[in-house]
Amino acid sequence: MRLIGRIADGATDTSATAVLLKDMESEVSSESLVLIENGGEGGKIGKVVGVLRRGLGRNELLNLSRYRPDIAYMKYGGEPSSSREVFSFQISLIGEVEEREGAIRIRPNRKIIAPRSPVYLFDDDENPLERYIAPSAKQLEWLDAHLDGHPTWRVPADKFYVPYHVGVFGATGTGKSWFTRYVLIPFYIRCGLRVLVLDWSGSDYVPYYEDVVPISEVAQDEISILKYLSGITDKFAGNASMQDVFDQLVCSWHDLLNRVHTCDELYEEIQRYIRQYIDQVDKRWRSNAERASDRIFRKLKPITSARSWEQEESPLC
Numbered sequence: 451m452r453l454i455g456r457i458a459d460g461a462t463d464t465s466a467t468a469v470l471l472k473d474m475e476s477e478v479s480s481e482s483l484v485l486i487e488n489g490g491e492g493g494k495i496g497k498v499v500g501v502l503r504r505g506l507g508r509n510e511l512l513n514l515s516r517y518r519p520d521i522a523y524m525k526y527g528g529e530p531s532s533s534r535e536v537f538s539f540q541i542s543l544i545g546e547v548e549e550r551e552g553a554i555r556i557r558p559n560r561k562i563i564a565p566r567s568p569v570y571l572f573d574d575d576e577n578p579l580e581r582y583i584a585p586s587a588k589q590l591e592w593l594d595a596h597l598d599g600h601p602t603w604r605v606p607a608d609k610f611y612v613p614y615h616v617g618v619f620g621a622t623g624t625g626k627s628w629f630t631r632y633v634l635i636p637f638y639i640r641c642g643l644r645v646l647v648l649d650w651s652g653s654d655y656v657p658y659y660e661d662v663v664p665i666s667e668v669a670q671d672e673i674s675i676l677k678y679l680s681g682i683t684d685k686f687a688g689n690a691s692m693q694d695v696f697d698q699l700v701c702s703w704h705d706l707l708n709r710v711h712t713c714d715e716l717y718e719e720i721q722r723y724i725r726q727y728i729d730q731v732d733k734r735w736r737s738n739a740e741r742a743s744d745r746i747f748r749k750l751k752p753i754t755s756a757r758s759w760e761q762e763e764s765p766l767c
């Protein structure tokens with residue numbers, strides 16, 4: 451580990467600022483992981499892992515709130531003094547390192563970070579993700595991704611939280627879609643989940659997958675439902691009267707869905723409706739209608755069994 455600076459005035463239990471040692475500003479960059487030995491060398495109060503965010507360069511001599519000799523000198527082409535120049539980085543704290551019975555894990559930091567505490571940068575061969583973050587996972591998995599600038603630092607993920615809600619946030623062009631497409635979705639699939647992607651623009655995901663269903667095909671208006679049923683039953687077994695009956699049934703489709711709770715119940719309701727129709731068909735044509743009905747229900751089957759609509763909902767929604 452390399453000492454890069456010390457904690458400045460005003461640190462709290464959730465954030466701190468590191469003043470960089472001389473010339474470190476050219477070596478240290480944001481998003482780097484650091485270790486703070488809270489309370490001084492060795493970490494008398496504890497050891498805290500954090501990430502550098504938002505660097506700041508200050509030079510009191512170039513402060514714009516008052517006119518200063520250095521500013522005047524600079525205006526005429528001179529180079530102002532760097533004697534009062536300070537570079538710093540804010541540190542977002544990830545957590546305190548807890549070492550218990552030889553096991554290391556990270557837990558939320560609740561102690562104030564002491565000003566003057568030394569801040570260290572991890573060397574490439576001291577992978578903090580493997581040493582501190584990974585052992586804290588309940589069900590450890592690894593993303594197919596590494597930390598920027600450290601190809602050997604693969605990013606750990608906790609499989610336990612996979613069914614929880616996940617949001618990917620960032621300004622336009624920061625890689626949200628890329629991350630979701632190449633890291634998140636493959637990770638979910640590796641964890642045994644099936645992934646349904648809704649791509650409203652049709653540009654982020656559609657070009658990269660073969661199994662694409664246009665949104666118009668999952669529309670739930672009456673005509674789309676009738677078309678769908680017609681498609682899977684060979685145009686209602688080629689029977690115009692049956693098409694008519696299904697047309698009537700589809701007119702009250704949404705009421706029907708409110709009455710039933712499972713796919714099987716829906717299937718039974720459809721069968722009952724068709725049976726009622728067949729029972730009142732003229733005897734001369736009844737066997738004809740029955741044959742068409744048999745053919746239709748040989749093609750039309752409930753997909754799931756005995757599961758309610760509520761259970762069908764993905765935990766990722």
Ligand SMILES: Nc1ncnc2c1ncn2[C@@H]1O[C@H](COP(=O)(O)OP(=O)(O)O)[C@@H](O)[C@H]1O
Pocket residue numbers: 620621622623624625626627628629
């Ligand atoms: N980790 C990455 N490695 C390489 N290229 C990337 C990475 N993340 C994003 N990009 C590229 O940056 C551009 C913007 O990414 P994109 O995912 O479309 O951003 P967003 O969805 O946040 O607007 C794309 O051209 C993408 O290929």
Ligand SMILES: [Mg+2]
Pocket residue numbers: 626627628654
């Ligand atoms: Mg995008």
